[in-house]
Amino acid sequence: MLLSAIEKSYTLLTTLDKNLYEIVFITLKITVFSIIIASCFSIPLAIAIDLMSSKSRRILIAILNSLLAIPTVVIGLTVYMFISRSGPLGQYNLLFTPMAIIIGQIILAIPIITTIILAGFTKTDRLLHETLITLGANKFDLMKALFRENKPLILSAILAGFGRVIAEVGISMMLGGNIRGYTRTITTAIAFETGKGEFAMGISLGIILILIAVLINFTVYLTFKNEYILRDA
């Protein structure tokens, strides 16, 4: 059974099976969308927190770290109650659409991206702040400078968030409903196909998921191989 499943999965991958690649494409669309929106919140948030007094910064970091521990099914459940047609946001017809998954994934990704950026910031030169302030910079100049100096760090935080979000299953299953050709993502499809005893499709999707993870990590590596952040880590 195992061998024949692997054999069949090889055929699916090499013959560019339409169903398989449709699922991959949908997953990428949803995940990229989520991560871009999440980044729009996370980057300014991280920079703003970093410029706060050390007490409030520590409190906010503690809060963000706790948010990292929230299981995806809890995010799924919470968003579900809000966007169900009998919930407070019911009029927008969001449940069981790609947009529902995106909302959940944004909530999942924001603490991840923000904390990774913040962790990188604390290592970077505090001297930069002091120098800029001495030179008469205001808060906005400081934020711009922090962003400029930390582009590689920010990009690697975004990619780490992407890796987490593309691999999650709780949110996609609960909020998307695993609708074929619409909200069926790589992870929900694996759960679904395994449930039907169709291991070949599951294996193929698993391989693609791993390939995406490898691609992302090597991109980060190649981009920052001369960067101090990675040497520190």
Added chain:
Amino acid sequence: MRVNWDVSKVLITLLLVILVSSLNNHILAAERLKLGTTTSTENSGLLNVLLPPFEKKTGIKIDVISVGTGKALKLGENGDVDVVLVHNRKAEDDFVAKGLGVNRKDVMYNDFIILGPKNDPAGIKKTKNISDAFRKIYNRKASFISRGDDSGTYKKELEIWQKDNLKPQGSWYKEAGQSMEMVIFMADNLRAYTLADRGTYIALKNKTNLAICYQKDVLLNNPYGIIAVNPSKQKSVNYSDAMIFINWITSKEGQKVIKNYKISGQQLFYPVTTH
């Protein structure tokens, strides 16, 4: 600080291309018909052949959310789906009686069967009726996997236990809370009995060692009905498309697709009307 930006620029451009191409009606589309149904209709492959001709003819895109009967009706009650295709007559009638759904129609039927290990450890193959079969399993404490959810199959199982006032409990009786397929695979791996619908069993036949241990009792009939969610209860439901679908699935054309759907020569569902 020498950073190789070329690689990341390529990657970012790639991602942006994907994003832009995704700003089509995939993510932003709103008008779709949501069908809440049971795992048996989707996982048996029926909907894969039933929906494309409908979508092609009418241009209405159907989103299938396959859960158990109870959950599907709950989704309908909350207005999260527009139409439900389920299999538990009592629950369906309640749904309509409470004013949550309208225009209930019969669609198709098949039957439930008891699956079990090939050697039939509780010896139910020779029993006279389904109650006797269940009582034998109960008395022998033969392993039994129950759906244990709110599905039509589970409701049917409870109906049979309750008819004889049996209260199954103990380590031989396991409530799985999983889809029909998963429960069949669990029963297979744990060498247990389970109640299943024939459609799912035929679809999985080559992947399981379980055999039909009991079948053909009036009580095991498994009719499927379709109901539109009441638009006066849930204002935002897509009632007009729901009615187009209900009329189509019960039409000559829809019924013919159901009738012609076979897996290795075996028919899975029987249409109610034979025009």
